[in-house]
Amino acid sequence: MYETIAFYLFSALTIGLFLITVMSKNVLYAMTSLAAGMVLISGFFFILGADFLGVVQLIVYVGAIMALYSFAMMFFDATRDIKERNTNSALVFALGGLSALVLVLMFAAPIYSENIKALYPMHESIGNAQDVGIVLFTKYLVPFEVAAVMLLVAMIAGIILAGKKMDQSLTEDLSADDEILTTKDAK
Amino acid sequence: MIGLEHYLIVSAILFSIGLVGVLRRRNLLMLFFATEVMLNAVNIAFAAISHYYNDLTGQMFAFFIIAIAASEVAVGLGILIVLYKKYGSLDLDDLASMKG
Numbered sequence: 001m002y003e004t005i006a007f008y009l010f011s012a013l014t015i016g017l018f019l020i021t022v023m024s025k026n027v028l029y030a031m032t033s034l035a036a037g038m039v040l041i042s043g044f045f046f047i048l049g050a051d052f053l054g055v056v057q058l059i060v061y062v063g064a065i066m067a068l069y070s071f072a073m074m075f076f077d078a079t080r081d082i083k084e085r086n087t088n089s090a091l092v093f094a095l096g097g098l099s100a101l102v103l104v105l106m107f108a109a110p111i112y113s114e115n116i117k118a119l120y121p122m123h124e125s126i127g128n129a130q131d132v133g134i135v136l137f138t139k140y141l142v143p144f145e146v147a148a149v150m151l152l153v154a155m156i157a158g159i160i161l162a163g164k165k166m167d168q169s170l171t172e173d174l175s176a177d178d179e180i181l182t183t184k185d186a187k
Numbered sequence: 188m189i190g191l192e193h194y195l196i197v198s199a200i201l202f203s204i205g206l207v208g209v210l211r212r213r214n215l216l217m218l219f220f221a222t223e224v225m226l227n228a229v230n231i232a233f234a235a236i237s238h239y240y241n242d243l244t245g246q247m248f249a250f251f252i253i254a255i256a257a258s259e260v261a262v263g264l265g266i267l268i269v270l271y272k273k274y275g276s277l278d279l280d281d282l283a284s285m286k287g
Contacts, residue, residue: 003189004188004189007189007193007194011193011197014197014201015197015200015201015204018201018204018205018224019204021208021220021221021224022204022205022207022208022211022212022217022220022221022224027214027216027217030217030220031220034220034223034224037224037227038223038227041227041230041231044194044197044231044234044235045230045231045234048194048234048235048237048238049238050234050237050238050246050249052246053230053234053246053249053250056250056253057230057253060253060256060257061223061227061253061256064257065223065256065257065260068260068261068264069216069219069260069264072216072264072267072268073216075268075271076216076267076271076277089211092207092210092211093207093211095210096203096206096207096210096211097203097207099206100199100202100203100206101199101203103199103202104195104199104202118240118241118242119242119244120242120243120244120247121241121242121243122241122242122243131243132243132246132247132250135243135247136247136250140247143251147251147254147255150254150255150258151254151257151258153258154257154258154259154261154262155261157261157262157265158261158262158264158265159265160265161262161265161266161268161269162264162265162268162269164269
């Protein structure tokens with residue numbers, strides 16, 4: 001009963017928030033609704049019994065990725081509304097819906113073939129986090145290490161790409177720099 | 188009672204929202220947000236299948252998707268900052284320099 005209520009509440013809120021993310025003209029609104037939608041998606045994971053996945057979703061998505069986005073937004077002008085030239089949006093909507101439908105049919109077809117056996121079955125006696133840990137560090141050890149190397153490469157790439165010429169101003173108009181300089185001179 | 192189909196339908200709706208966003212957005216930062224929406228939709232589907240088939244493989248895939256999303260954001264935001272320094276805008280129409 002509670003599961004049903006939670007499912008419908010979470011799904012309605014998530015769909016609404018992600019619609020705001022996709023449709024909004026303001027970067028701040030889009031980012032805030034994206035963060036809220038990700039929190040609600042971790043709620044889905046908790047309903048489904050994937051406790052560890054839900055916690056990772058909260059820490060990595062809501063914590064790390066949204067913090068990274070908000071840091072990056074300090075470089076861009078976030079208060080200004082984004083002007084976009086949207087040509088032929090009806091065609092885009094039709095194409096998006098159609099290709100999503102094709103994708104869903106494609107991926108849903110094998111599921112209903114009833115031939116799926118559990119490769120790494122869950123154990124009810126031990127918790128989800130322990131279960132995940134055992135499978136991750138035995139069966140998925142090599143992908144885990146490769147993912148670690150990938151994260152290291154991404155970190156180095158991020159530092160090198162963003163770190164160049166950090167002393168220069170990013171904004172086009174130099175009036176803000178002049179203002180800072182005049183206040184410095186006044187002191 | 189909520190079945191696997193319910194979760195898959197929600198996941199499909201969220202995925203198509205993200206796909207519409209990728210297709211209609213012209214700002215690169217907003218394009219990144221739409222990609223995050225799509226990745227999250229796929230994660231819901233993986234977690235639901237993992238629960239209803241009593242199998243941990245779906246959750247493992249979701250973990251690796253989260254790792255990939257994190258590294259994608261790190262590299263992508265670095266590229267976005269470099270582009271903004273170079274062109275002063277993040278609009279895809281301004282950035283189209285190849286005429287083909």
